[in-house]
Amino acid sequence: MKQSNKIFLSVMAIIGGLLVVMLMFGGWWISTNNRINNQQQDVEQQWSQVENVMQRRYDLVPNLTAAVKGSMHQEQKVFGDIAKARSAYNSANTPKEKMQADSQLNKSTSMLINVIHENYPKLASNENVKNLMVQLEGSENRISVERQNYIAAIRAYNLTVINFPSSIVAQAKGAHTLDYFKATTTQVQNAPKVNLDD
Structure with missing residues (x-):
């Protein structure tokens, strides 16, 4: 075998090796980029679910208000x-604004429900009012679960x-970390109290 053939084969082996490395790196890059895109979609999907359950409660509140307002x-x-709180929720645009308005x-x-229980026991025992308060309590539970799922998707x-x-890859595509939902001190101290046994 001539020297020139050996050199040619060596060069081809090096080029082949570099191509394999480049293909592996390209595959990893594409895979990682897709994973980041998928996780962004997971976060957005989960946020939509949080909004969905918050909207459910938002829609229930006028029914409860109408049922008790006359009394x-x-x-x-x-x-x-x-x-005011419903108006703020309706005009909120970002997840942070929505969470604050929802809070x-x-x-x-919660204040309305407490007033009903403390000052209007007959009203609290009304079947329609009781049903609406149970639905609101269910909404609170759903919101809590979906917030946890949202936090897990962000993590x-x-x-x-x-x-x-x-x-x-994240840095190259301009991706950055997202903020977690955090309950304010007021939210923690003033958690809703729904007591349907009174």
């Missing part, structure tokens, strides 16, 4: 707070964005 003339402040709606609705996405080597 609760002196509680106009509570009804005003609920109206205010939750607080106002998976954030880990991909910050962990090496996927962080290289």
Whole structure:
């Protein structure tokens, strides 16, 4: 075998090896990019589900308000707070704004339910009112579950964005970590109290 053939074969082996490495790197890059895209979609899908269950509660509140308003003339402040909270929720655009508005709606609705139980026991025992309060309680549970799922989706996405080597792809495509939902101190201290046994 001539020297030139050996050199040619060596060069071809090096080129072949480089092509294999480049193909493997390209495959990894595409796979990682797709994983980040999929996780972004998971986060968006989960946020849609959070909005869905918050919207369910948002839609129930007027029914409860209408059912009790006629019997609760002196509680106009509570009804005003609920109206403001619903308006804020309706005009919120970002997940952070929605969560804050939802928190205010939750607080106002909890206040209404507490007032009903404390000051209007006959009204609290009304079947229609009781049913609406049970539905609101169910909405609270759904919201809690969906928030947990949303937080888990954000965690998976954030880990991909910050962990090496996927962080290289994330940085190249401009992906950044997302904020977690955090309950404010007021939300934690003023958790809704729904007592249907009174």
